[in-house]
Amino acid sequence: MNTFDLQMDFRVVFKDQAQESTAGLLGQMGAQRVLLVTDAGIQGAGLDQAYREALAAQGIEVAVFNDVEPNPTTANVEAGLALAKEFKPQALLGIGGGSVLDCAKAINILLNRGGKMSDYAGPQQGGAALLPLVAAPTTAGTGSEVSPFLLISDSETHAKIVCKDWQAIPKVAVLDPSLSLTLPPMATLFAGLDALVHGFEAYVAKGSQPYTQALALKSIGLVYQNLPKVMETPSDVEARGNMLLASNLAGMAFALSYLGLSHSLANALTKMKGTPHGLAVGMMLGAVIRFNAPVCGADYEHIARYLLGEGCPAEQQAACLALADAVEKMAHSLGMPKNLGELEFQESQIPELVEEALRQATIQFNPRTPTAEELTTLLESCF
Numbered sequence: 316m317n318t319f320d321l322q323m324d325f326r327v328v329f330k331d332q333a334q335e336s337t338a339g340l341l342g343q344m345g346a347q348r349v350l351l352v353t354d355a356g357i358q359g360a361g362l363d364q365a366y367r368e369a370l371a372a373q374g375i376e377v378a379v380f381n382d383v384e385p386n387p388t389t390a391n392v393e394a395g396l397a398l399a400k401e402f403k404p405q406a407l408l409g410i411g412g413g414s415v416l417d418c419a420k421a422i423n424i425l426l427n428r429g430g431k432m433s434d435y436a437g438p439q440q441g442g443a444a445l446l447p448l449v450a451a452p453t454t455a456g457t458g459s460e461v462s463p464f465l466l467i468s469d470s471e472t473h474a475k476i477v478c479k480d481w482q483a484i485p486k487v488a489v490l491d492p493s494l495s496l497t498l499p500p501m502a503t504l505f506a507g508l509d510a511l512v513h514g515f516e517a518y519v520a521k522g523s524q525p526y527t528q529a530l531a532l533k534s535i536g537l538v539y540q541n542l543p544k545v546m547e548t549p550s551d552v553e554a555r556g557n558m559l560l561a562s563n564l565a566g567m568a569f570a571l572s573y574l575g576l577s578h579s580l581a582n583a584l585t586k587m588k589g590t591p592h593g594l595a596v597g598m599m600l601g602a603v604i605r606f607n608a609p610v611c612g613a614d615y616e617h618i619a620r621y622l623l624g625e626g627c628p629a630e631q632q633a634a635c636l637a638l639a640d641a642v643e644k645m646a647h648s649l650g651m652p653k654n655l656g657e658l659e660f661q662e663s664q665i666p667e668l669v670e671e672a673l674r675q676a677t678i679q680f681n682p683r684t685p686t687a688e689e690l691t692t693l694l695e696s697c698f
């Protein structure tokens with residue numbers, strides 16, 4: 316039995332064209348000065364326009380920080396912090412993908428607690444109160460809008476600083492499908508695969524419990540049904556909304572139970588060749604399900620029956636294999652490469668990948684603890 320202490324202290328607004336509701340909420344919070352954190356791409360696409368107009372209509376003054384790079388750096392955070400110190404906001408609004416939302420969380424921490432980002436590596440407890448942060452994701456993948464994690468790269472050493480702070484979770488998550496309609500196809504696919512893998516890993520992780528499994532199962536079902544729809548019709552508001560919900564549910568789930576082996580292996584792929592995160596985790600999912608099946612077959616069987624219905628084989632291990640095949644088939648049909656060779660990896664690189672994967676923190680939460688030999692066999696199956 317896994318014991319747990321569940322406390323969720325945030326609000327989720329699910330609404331298309333949610334700019335007026337969002338401005339209204341910020342007004343109710345007493346915020347007359349709001350720092351908008353976003354990036355140049357979001358601004359170039361005009362996605363923040365309606366939100367800025369709604370804030371102006373409420374008499375709320377806005378300063379914009381739009382200099383967040385993908386995989387945000389300590390330099391990005393410091394630049395946003397300098398603007399925040401000058402502008403003295405009463406709340407922050409993040410509009411963007413996981414990078415923007417992580418950067419907004421980091422600015423909030425440094426603004427209210429001082430110091431530098433490296434002071435906040437690892438799990439945090441206590442500390443001064445933060446400003447209310449409202450987070451509107453433009454991608455459906457990371458779940459950063461409901462997670463205590465933030466990931467910032469050190470500009471000098473390039474090391475990743477992973478901070479986990481429950482107080483950094485945004486006070487309000489705004490799931491507004493209109494913000495994700497113009498996300499390009501590959502970015503949509505990679506984000507969707509990330510959300511799918513978050514659901515799978517949260518469901519079977521060593522720290523899973525009934526709440527994480529309920530959230531994760533719903534999330535997996537939503538991705539399985541809606542990722543093909545948004546790839547076929549990017550302007551499908553309902554399917555985009557369902558993907559935002561899926562990412563959000565999975566974000567809540569993995570914040571509570573953490574992740575697993577797909578993320579450990581994917582981080583090794585990303586470190587070696589810069590493979591985009593969502594693509595990397597998606598490439599690993601099928602092989603990880605097959606590897607984990609002997610120890611968490613009942614969990615995978617449950618997911619398999621939920622996704623495949625009457626098409627699910629009766630016997631447990633056959634159901635697990637059918638599940639791995641089904642998620643891979645779906646991802647391949649949407650453009651995910653079929654093997655690591657297509658991503659220009661070579662089998663001679665397996666030992667290096669195994670070494671890196673074994674160093675990842677996520678591996679300790681995987682339901683089956685792999686040896687180096689087992690990871691080698693697993694990666695060989697991906698060529």
Ligand SMILES: [Fe+2]
Nearest residue numbers: 509513592596
């Ligand atoms: Fe992920």
